[in-house]
Amino acid sequence: MIELNNIIKKYEINKNNTLTALDGINLSIKEGELVVLKGASGSGKSTILSLIAALSKPTSGEVVVDDKRVSKLPENFASDFRRDNIGFIFQKYNLINTLSVKDNVLLPLVPMNLHVDVLEDKLKRVLEMFHIKHKEDAIVKNLSGGEQQRVAIARANINDPKIILADEPTANLDEKLSFSFIEILKELKRRGKTVIVATHDPLFFNLDIVDKVVEIHQGVIS
Amino acid sequence: MRDRVNVYLIEYAINSLLRQKYKSLFITIILTALVFLLTSMFFITNSIKYELQSTVDALPEIVVQKMKAGRHYDIDVDSVDNILEITGVTGAVARVWGYYYFENAGVNFSIVGIDEYEDQYKSSLTNAANNLDFSSSSMIVGEGVKKSMQNSYYKEYFNFIKPDGSLKKVTIGGVFNTDTELESNDIIVMSKDSVREIFDMSADKATDIVVKVSNVDEIQTIATKIKLLYPDCRVITKDDLKISYQNIFDYKSGVFLALFIVSLFTFFIIIYDKVSGLSSEEKREIGILKAIGWRVDDVLKEKFYEGFIVSFFAYLLGSFLSFAFVYIFNAPLLQNIFTGYSELKTSFSLPFVFDFQTMALVFFLSVPIYIAATIIPSWKAATLEADEVMR
Structure with missing residues (x-):
């Protein structure tokens, strides 16, 4: 269960000016739901994802995930929370372009110092699940946009998180690859993941797998 | 699991250095050159000090020289x-x-x-x-x-x-x-x-007369007695010779001190440059690592390994090259600062003197400072919100 209670998020532009990205957001998402956050660029969708992932803290209000107030977590606990619970698929993938597919996908597990067999098992599972096994040793910068997204999805799932957050996942994809991504979403939902997609792509709004579409406009739920 | 040495983190640090191979190579070369210069100066200084000490030890307690018209005569x-x-x-x-x-x-x-x-x-x-x-x-x-x-x-x-x-x-x-x-x-x-x-x-x-004295405390008294006996002679004690040797050595040490200061100055410019900030690409990478679940201390450990690998490698390589330069090739150019450029002296090899303090001094002047310079800007970026770093 994810709850956002009366969230206000302001960014300081300079000493005299602030930008209100979110203004009194209240949102509740149940476990296993697939929720689409709909809105134009700059509406505050990505900020909501960022707050749920504890990548930033709200100016006021609180974010609660599974009864844990993640918006109040100290820095290192927030990192642990992300590692154990969140798989984030960024709009620009945020991969390390000069590393191989394998190294990128394993990156979240590096600090955990797991046994090599465990790493191999996890790697094999996600690479096969997201059909990128054949590119395992390829350098990421040499991959196509669709392949890079699969790597980003594989990385987001390497630790089998309960929550998947996707920020504008189809912004850099053509129609065919966008449908392919929807197939991946179906698979994730089938596996019981809670999925939140922030997008302005109309492709997502009438999908039968979507449980809820939340429209954001200038930092407020419409 | 986290208590064991994390080889994956070390592997990541090595990969990170290799990914920026030209930058890493440049920094390693500069650090190696500085370590080489510092260590060479210390090696030469130590060897020549040893030489001079041995020479001074072998000097006679008193030398009596006949003087005529201000010049040394038979x-x-x-x-x-x-x-x-x-x-x-x-x-x-x-x-x-x-x-x-x-x-x-x-x-x-x-x-x-x-x-x-x-x-x-x-x-x-x-x-x-x-x-x-x-x-x-x-x-x-x-x-x-x-x-x-x-x-x-x-x-x-x-x-x-x-x-x-x-x-x-x-x-x-x-x-x-x-x-x-x-x-x-x-x-x-x-x-x-x-x-x-x-x-x-x-x-x-x-040419002259050397005098042995049973009690070193009496050297000065005996020198005075000889002077009274032969007022036309110059009576030089071991202490006088020690002082004049030391003066020459101290004067030439000044040149080395200048080189030492220049080396340190260069080193601190590099350090300042590193501390003053990370590139946007480096900041983005830290943001990504944090976003996928790395803790601040994981980022810092990785940066520690990066700094340690570069600086310790440069330290070892610089020290080794310096050892070869001083003790195998006899420190061309640098040795001349001490022994002079004059052709009127036959060449000699510097005696090997291993001084742990010298090695420790160069180590502490290079490795920990460079590691700190690597960690501090990364710590600044890692303690910001990941969202902010990536933006």
């Missing part, structure tokens, strides 16, 4: 008997020595004369006396002299040109060995008679 050998009568003096030897200019190599040799049955004022001379054939014109030469002569095809003997223009043929009977090359390198030891012949000195004259 002294009467009879003076030895009068000096020996002074209470506290345990020995006095009339030395016969001088410099010989070897034109072929453009160097000066020091020729020292010894007597077979005389007490030598230095243990190294005693060894030479045991090996020297006094029955013929023979000499024991230092390594540098031997090399210089061999280069001019004098392998078995050498013809010294006497002041009257005639030649004195002396055979090479052996090689002179002492603890320090600085002391023995340019020395030729032969009988006093041969030296007198080469320098055209009469049998009742000597």
